[in-house]
Amino acid sequence: MSSTSFEIVRAKGDETESVGRVVYEHPFVVRLCHWLNAISLFVMVGSGLQIFRAFPSFGAKIPQKDLLNWPKTFAIGGWLGGALQWHLTFMWIYMATGLVYVGYELFSGNYRQVLFTHRDIPGVWPMIRHYFFFGPKPPQREAYNSLQKHAYTSAIALGILSVLTGLAIWRPVQFSWLAWFVGGFHWARLWHFLVMWAILAFVFGHLIMVVLHGWNNFVSMLTGWKKDPEY
Amino acid sequence: MARTKIAQRSIDQATLTRVSRRELLKLTPLLVLGAFAIPSFQESLLKKGLGFSDWASARLFRGGHLAPTFADSEVTPFEKFPINDYDVDDPGVIFENWSLTVGGLVQKPGEYRLPQIQSLPRIRQNTRHVCVEGWDVIGRFGGARLSDFLAMIGADTSARFIAVSCADDYYETLDMATALHPQTLLCYEMYDQPLTREHGAPLRLNIPTKIGYKQAKYLTELKVTNVVNKVGYWEDQGYSSFYGL
Numbered sequence A: 001m002s003s004t005s006f007e008i009v010r011a012k013g014d015e016t017e018s019v020g021r022v023v024y025e026h027p028f029v030v031r032l033c034h035w036l037n038a039i040s041l042f043v044m045v046g047s048g049l050q051i052f053r054a055f056p057s058f059g060a061k062i063p064q065k066d067l068l069n070w071p072k073t074f075a076i077g078g079w080l081g082g083a084l085q086w087h088l089t090f091m092w093i094y095m096a097t098g099l100v101y102v103g104y105e106l107f108s109g110n111y112r113q114v115l116f117t118h119r120d121i122p123g124v125w126p127m128i129r130h131y132f133f134f135g136p137k138p139p140q141r142e143a144y145n146s147l148q149k150h151a152y153t154s155a156i157a158l159g160i161l162s163v164l165t166g167l168a169i170w171r172p173v174q175f176s177w178l179a180w181f182v183g184g185f186h187w188a189r190l191w192h193f194l195v196m197w198a199i200l201a202f203v204f205g206h207l208i209m210v211v212l213h214g215w216n217n218f219v220s221m222l223t224g225w226k227k228d229p230e231y
Numbered sequence B: 001m002a003r004t005k006i007a008q009r010s011i012d013q014a015t016l017t018r019v020s021r022r023e024l025l026k027l028t029p030l031l032v033l034g035a036f037a038i039p040s041f042q043e044s045l046l047k048k049g050l051g052f053s054d055w056a057s058a059r060l061f062r063g064g065h066l067a068p069t070f071a072d073s074e075v076t077p078f079e080k081f082p083i084n085d086y087d088v089d090d091p092g093v094i095f096e097n098w099s100l101t102v103g104g105l106v107q108k109p110g111e112y113r114l115p116q117i118q119s120l121p122r123i124r125q126n127t128r129h130v131c132v133e134g135w136d137v138i139g140r141f142g143g144a145r146l147s148d149f150l151a152m153i154g155a156d157t158s159a160r161f162i163a164v165s166c167a168d169d170y171y172e173t174l175d176m177a178t179a180l181h182p183q184t185l186l187c188y189e190m191y192d193q194p195l196t197r198e199h200g201a202p203l204r205l206n207i208p209t210k211i212g213y214k215q216a217k218y219l220t221e222l223k224v225t226n227v228v229n230k231v232g233y234w235e236d237q238g239y240s241s242f243y244g245l
Helices: A028-054 A078-109 A118-132 A148-168 A176-181 A185-212 A212-224 B015-027 B028-037 B038-058 B116-117 B145-152
Strands: A006-013 A015-023 A225-227 B009-012 B100-102 B110-112 B122-128 B137-143 B163-166 B171-175 B185-188 B204-206 B221-223
Touching: A006 B015, A015 B009, A028 A185, A028 A212, A028 B028, A078 A148, A078 B038, A118 A148, A118 B116, A185 A212, A212 A225, A212 B015, A212 B221, A225 B015, A225 B122, B009 B015, B028 B038, B038 B171, B116 B185, B122 B185, B137 B145, B137 B204, B145 B185
Parallel strands: A006 B009, B100 B221
Antiparallel strands: A006 A015, A015 A225, B100 B110, B122 B137, B137 B185, B163 B171, B163 B221, B185 B204
């Protein structure tokens, strides 16, 4: 998918001068789903942790050995009943957003610029070396580098896993085949919890990258337009 | 497939500002979600959200789909089967006087004693009991099919709900589809012994297709009805009304 780079011009006397370049990076659907997901993921994690507080263990009930005591202040809902209301309300927004996003990416062909494929494997290590070990900056030829593609593709896969494991916990009888597929009720609960931490790890890295890549990059996820792109 | 740049086109700065602003405004519908943060809207929005989940759950329920059952070796030991109550572990039921008061849309209302219920075919099942808190155990339950009891009392099975009351002032309602499910039991036994006081003696509900809190203990009354004002002890505090598993 090709993109058009624009020269930003403004009048200067009788002539025009260039004040930079701009590219249209993110279509409306992508931006809408991004922010919808940010909001709903925030609520799902917050309320999920409050639900977890009701039985913070993956072992037996008798005797109960808690895995970790997550503080109420960093959770949403206040109590189990409240947390379930948030979780079971926002899960529909979360699932619908995911479906719309993935559907749009496939239907528009936009997925090609963000999907991690075998061709991206060689590019991963140079990017890690540059980000974490002061390696040289690899030349950027496309909108997303290999490491970014890996991150964003993994994030989608994790999102899908969070839904599948969540559905197995919520409906272990009606979706008994799904519960079986993820290893049973106990494993569904554990995978759901672990996938949440993996998603949080992604969000942490993502936020750092957003900060590091500056204001123009951030604005592009609001307006779609990125000023002075690197490519 | 790398992106390729076409020949540079130009855009006027003022146009870019206008276009950017318009694109940003397109996102403003997201602010609607902000209603969830406003206290006066929050409660009713969350209630509607939970109501939608319950509606979807009821649509997903299949009367012919059985909850998984387990081998005797997989059953949780009796001492490790937790006891949850909201008031007391033993509301002091006097077994000699106990009867189940049956009313509502039934042909044969009145008092039913335990031997009558025990005269119906006894079903024993090893099923998973899931608590809303997140833990679960596999128990061994025995009793009469609720559907058989409903036939005995001449219940109108086109009615929407079964409503039960308990000796400890707990109360619950059950949708008719679940009441008629073959694994829904009027349970009077656990682990092949009569129910102990802590586990709901002499009669409780065992419903492997429902969350734990719907499986009321110490039953004293059963009504077949179309109208329900109070759904259940926990539901009326904000928990899910349907909560089928």
